[in-house]
Amino acid sequence: MSQRSSRVRNVFLPLDLAEVADLWHTRFGIRAEAFSGYRFFKKAKSIWAISDVELPRLSYEAMGMRIMNCKDRPWKPTTAALQVFGKYAARNLMHLDVDSARIFLEGKSQEVSEVVASQCEPGYVVVFYRGEVLGCGLYSHGLLVSQIPKERRLAGRGE
Amino acid sequence: MIFGQKNEDLTGWLNSSTIFWQSRLHLKSIQMTKFRCKAALRPMYFCRDALLLDMDFLDRYRDIVPDFKAFRAIQSRPLFSSARINTLKINKDLLLERLCEEAVPYQIFDWYPLGLKMDVESPGKLVENLLGHIHIQEELSMVPPLVLGPMPGESILDLCASPGSKTTQISAMMENRGLVIANEPSLARIAALRSNCERLGAMNVAITRYDGRNFPRGSFDRVLVDAPCSAEGRERRGPGVIERSNCKRSLDLSVLQIGLLKNAIRLTKPGGVVVYSTCTYAPEENEMVVSAVLNELAIMNESDEAEESAKAHLERVMISGLQECPGISEWNGHDLGQEMSLSARYYPHMNDTGGFFVAKIIKS
Numbered sequence: 001m002s003q004r005s006s007r008v009r010n011v012f013l014p015l016d017l018a019e020v021a022d023l024w025h026t027r028f029g030i031r032a033e034a035f036s037g038y039r040f041f042k043k044a045k046s047i048w049a050i051s052d053v054e055l056p057r058l059s060y061e062a063m064g065m066r067i068m069n070c071k072d073r074p075w076k077p078t079t080a081a082l083q084v085f086g087k088y089a090a091r092n093l094m095h096l097d098v099d100s101a102r103i104f105l106e107g108k109s110q111e112v113s114e115v116v117a118s119q120c121e122p123g124y125v126v127v128f129y130r131g132e133v134l135g136c137g138l139y140s141h142g143l144l145v146s147q148i149p150k151e152r153r154l155a156g157r158g159e
Numbered sequence: 160m161i162f163g164q165k166n167e168d169l170t171g172w173l174n175s176s177t178i179f180w181q182s183r184l185h186l187k188s189i190q191m192t193k194f195r196c197k198a199a200l201r202p203m204y205f206c207r208d209a210l211l212l213d214m215d216f217l218d219r220y221r222d223i224v225p226d227f228k229a230f231r232a233i234q235s236r237p238l239f240s241s242a243r244i245n246t247l248k249i250n251k252d253l254l255l256e257r258l259c260e261e262a263v264p265y266q267i268f269d270w271y272p273l274g275l276k277m278d279v280e281s282p283g284k285l286v287e288n289l290l291g292h293i294h295i296q297e298e299l300s301m302v303p304p305l306v307l308g309p310m311p312g313e314s315i316l317d318l319c320a321s322p323g324s325k326t327t328q329i330s331a332m333m334e335n336r337g338l339v340i341a342n343e344p345s346l347a348r349i350a351a352l353r354s355n356c357e358r359l360g361a362m363n364v365a366i367t368r369y370d371g372r373n374f375p376r377g378s379f380d381r382v383l384v385d386a387p388c389s390a391e392g393r394e395r396r397g398p399g400v401i402e403r404s405n406c407k408r409s410l411d412l413s414v415l416q417i418g419l420l421k422n423a424i425r426l427t428k429p430g431g432v433v434v435y436s437t438c439t440y441a442p443e444e445n446e447m448v449v450s451a452v453l454n455e456l457a458i459m460n461e462s463d464e465a466e467e468s469a470k471a472h473l474e475r476v477m478i479s480g481l482q483e484c485p486g487i488s489e490w491n492g493h494d495l496g497q498e499m500s501l502s503a504r505y506y507p508h509m510n511d512t513g514g515f516f517v518a519k520i521i522k523s
Contacts, residue, residue, distance in 0.1 A: 038362070049362065050363065051336060051337070051362050053314070053337060053338040053363065054338075055338070056340070057376070058340070058365075058367050058375070058376070058377070059367065059368070059369075060365050060366065061346075061366045061367060061368045062353050062356075062365065062366040063366075065357050065361075065362055066357065080357035080358065080360070083248070083290070083291065084360055084362065105289070134290070151354065152358065154286060
């Protein structure tokens, strides 16, 4: 079997719910109940979540949604996952106004005031606008760097 | 037997292949002319009308399409953008409010409360689409999941899933409960499928990468076969499809489609539902495929050769608010059986949409 064979590449190892929930609780204050009803798997350096169902014995390319990237430290939540679980966050979150939300969705970096970032420690944060999660941002030294995937960014004005 | 064609079809095939090569040579000169036209006349629909020859292929459907003149005329009219509201992420009222705020003109479909017609130049760039609140999807492409009728908690297989419009619609109909297996053989297309599933928040979709004809095992409540086809029904969306169509290609595709549908029926639980859909008018890829598979099952049952032989029958496809035509039961002298009239053909001039074919098969 070659190294590239899908049977070698696509190994999803089951993970314990508590293990994943603990990481999210430490960083975002999300309670473990938010994750009940899901199963978790680890493939390479990523963690995936799928609705809790019996899975037939097949070779899978993807299981539900990729929710965390553990390649670097600290781990990074995916924007897609924050749009599902981010609403339960109790810390490390910020609410943007209309203009900064637009800049964020365009994928640009911006300075944010201390008032806006009052609930944030440096690192990955959940970005809200009108009470709705926009995605993942990286906050440090008063700067918010948008982590919105390139294909999901708004076209900038005047471009 | 030559090139796998049956003797009785040989004359027809030889004729069609000669015409095919002649038309290819002819097409080259047309394409050159068209290229010059394109530069001079925009949008290109003008030069399409000038070169009516492109549409001659449609002549083969003269006898089966009601009001053929209107059918032909509408091919050169572009289609409105349409989108589906993703109830996994937002509720309908809030989304409509947002669209009003952004001054996006929209109209809800008469036949489906979650479908929207939108008058926007690039709907894909709307913030609602980027956040996964809506999904850009062609109007008739929302029909097969409705015919399939998945329920929360069931296990569903989408055999030809990418780019995931129907997969995510199924997932939304199941409210993220149960399991959807989305199969797609091409790795490049899996990327698009995954991206759409994640953007739309579909958490109960697992993606596999098998050749649909050899999908190994499983026992599913419902299976959707949205087969690869010659896509003639997409002419209004991407002009030029029909001029590329030919009978040989349809016959080639039908071999693949028969393989897919046979395997889909094998993978379904007794009493389960298989929906077969294409976006083409060619009977070779529609009724002839369904009829060939059902006949083969019937023959297997009579001879009791295989252990896993199963009975299957068609059920009428009907969506209230959409006008359909019954499937045809005869084509080019081939008798396809009266049962085929239970399937549905959707023509562009009847509902101002694209073209589609849907058949619902019940395994018993």
